[in-house]
Amino acid sequence: MVDQPAQAYWLIPLSLIFALVLALVPFPGWAVWARPEFVALALIYWSLALPHRVGIITALCIGLALDVLEGAVLGQNALALIVVTLLCLILYQRVRVFSLAQQSGIVFILVGINQLLCQWVQNLQGAGAQSLQFLLPAASSAIIWPLVLHYLRALRRHYRVS
Amino acid sequence: MTTTRSLIDTAATPIYWLADLPARLGEWGSNNARSRGSLVEENERLRRENLVLEGRSQQMASLQAENFRLKSLLNSTTILRDDVLVAELIGVSPDPVRHQLILDKGDRDGIYVGQPLIDAQGLMGQVVEVSEANSRALLITDTTHSIPVQVNRNGVRAIAEGIGSLDKLEVHHVSATTDIQDGDLLVSSGLGGRFPVGYPVARVSLIERDPGQAFAKIEATPMAAMDRSRHVLLVFTERTP
Numbered sequence: 001m002v003d004q005p006a007q008a009y010w011l012i013p014l015s016l017i018f019a020l021v022l023a024l025v026p027f028p029g030w031a032v033w034a035r036p037e038f039v040a041l042a043l044i045y046w047s048l049a050l051p052h053r054v055g056i057i058t059a060l061c062i063g064l065a066l067d068v069l070e071g072a073v074l075g076q077n078a079l080a081l082i083v084v085t086l087l088c089l090i091l092y093q094r095v096r097v098f099s100l101a102q103q104s105g106i107v108f109i110l111v112g113i114n115q116l117l118c119q120w121v122q123n124l125q126g127a128g129a130q131s132l133q134f135l136l137p138a139a140s141s142a143i144i145w146p147l148v149l150h151y152l153r154a155l156r157r158h159y160r161v162s
Numbered sequence: 163m164t165t166t167r168s169l170i171d172t173a174a175t176p177i178y179w180l181a182d183l184p185a186r187l188g189e190w191g192s193n194n195a196r197s198r199g200s201l202v203e204e205n206e207r208l209r210r211e212n213l214v215l216e217g218r219s220q221q222m223a224s225l226q227a228e229n230f231r232l233k234s235l236l237n238s239t240t241i242l243r244d245d246v247l248v249a250e251l252i253g254v255s256p257d258p259v260r261h262q263l264i265l266d267k268g269d270r271d272g273i274y275v276g277q278p279l280i281d282a283q284g285l286m287g288q289v290v291e292v293s294e295a296n297s298r299a300l301l302i303t304d305t306t307h308s309i310p311v312q313v314n315r316n317g318v319r320a321i322a323e324g325i326g327s328l329d330k331l332e333v334h335h336v337s338a339t340t341d342i343q344d345g346d347l348l349v350s351s352g353l354g355g356r357f358p359v360g361y362p363v364a365r366v367s368l369i370e371r372d373p374g375q376a377f378a379k380i381e382a383t384p385m386a387a388m389d390r391s392r393h394v395l396l397v398f399t400e401r402t403p
Contacts, residue, residue: 025184025256026181029389068167068170070256071255071260071298074166125306126305129258
């Protein structure tokens with residue numbers, strides 16, 4: 001007898017909210033510039049794994065929430081996350097078969113695009129970073145991507161979200 | 163736009179709470195795990211400090227009375243003592259280019275946009291967003307913030323701008339011949355109508371007078387502990403509609 005899949009869709013918003021919390025948790029002074037973009041990572045994972053469930057609308061909602069939480073211009077993170085999610089939706093068939101290292105490389109580029117867009121908006125506001133240190137989160141995100149992939153995939157399989 | 167923002171902000175209150183939880187647990191743990199000896203010691207220290215402050219405030223009362231008499235002699239308006247409300251920090255902006263704090267007091271406590279924020283040492287910033295239960299304050303060190311100040315010693319007016327560094331402000335457009343010295347205290351001038359008069363803002367830490375430049379390059383160190391205070395004071399000044 002085949003088990004009826006338990007469609008635990010609540011896992012998706014829950015993991016995104018957890019990512020929002022991680023995006024706010026205070027970091028020690030030396031690490032503030034290298035905080036991985038947890039929200040972008042969670043969105044990248046879900047849009048690669050379930051492109052028919054997580055897409056532009058999810059990115060818009062979570063981006064607006066992140067804007068308000070960060071005190072950024074309304075729409076800054078929304079714009080960046082929408083672009084990242086759109087790229088994921090275009091690339092998911094290719095990225096899924098990549099090796100872990102290649103995937104990390106893609107994550108570096110995607111989060112880098114996210115950071116670049118945020119930096120542009122911040123510069124328009126006159127509050128951008130002075131050097132290339134705004135790209136540090138892209139590197140740290142690429143480094144922790146294997147962990148994110150492992151845990152979110154384990155959760156997704158355990159709760160059979162599809 | 164503002165109401166949308168404050169609505170989402172109100173909805174996001176639990177997220178702030180969750181993000182602050184580790185820090186609060188740590189504080190709770192260290193409060194509960196302290197030895198009796200250190201508590202007695204702290205009690206002793208606070209008692210001494212209280213005595214000193216009380217001593218000063220005795221003098222303050224007579225000085226205030228004298229000030230009041232002199233002001234009434236000059237027929238100028240009296241300065242009212244400002245009311246304050248203690249607020250607790252529940253978050254700082256995760257983005258290092260934005261110097262913002264999230265406070266646990268909001269609309270229902272009477273907080274309003276533009277309200278000044280101080281700590282024990284000096285002026286910290288102003289409230290920029292208010293939602294139902296919390297509010298967001300911009301620090302004077304943020305790149306988008308400027309504050310009108312004057313030199314406490316001689317009353318020279320200037321504007322101190324944040325440059326995105328927590329321990330530095332820049333004072334722009336002060337001509338090279340102006341009497342301003344290293345170590346001068348800059349206090350809020352009250353011009354601009356946003357900040358009350360006379361709160362310490364910063365201490366001048368560097369002056370460079372380049373004969374080739376029209377203005378001196380002046381840097382100052384903020385008096386308030388921007389990244390260390392967990393409790394801040396919100397000042398209620400007379401509200402301008």
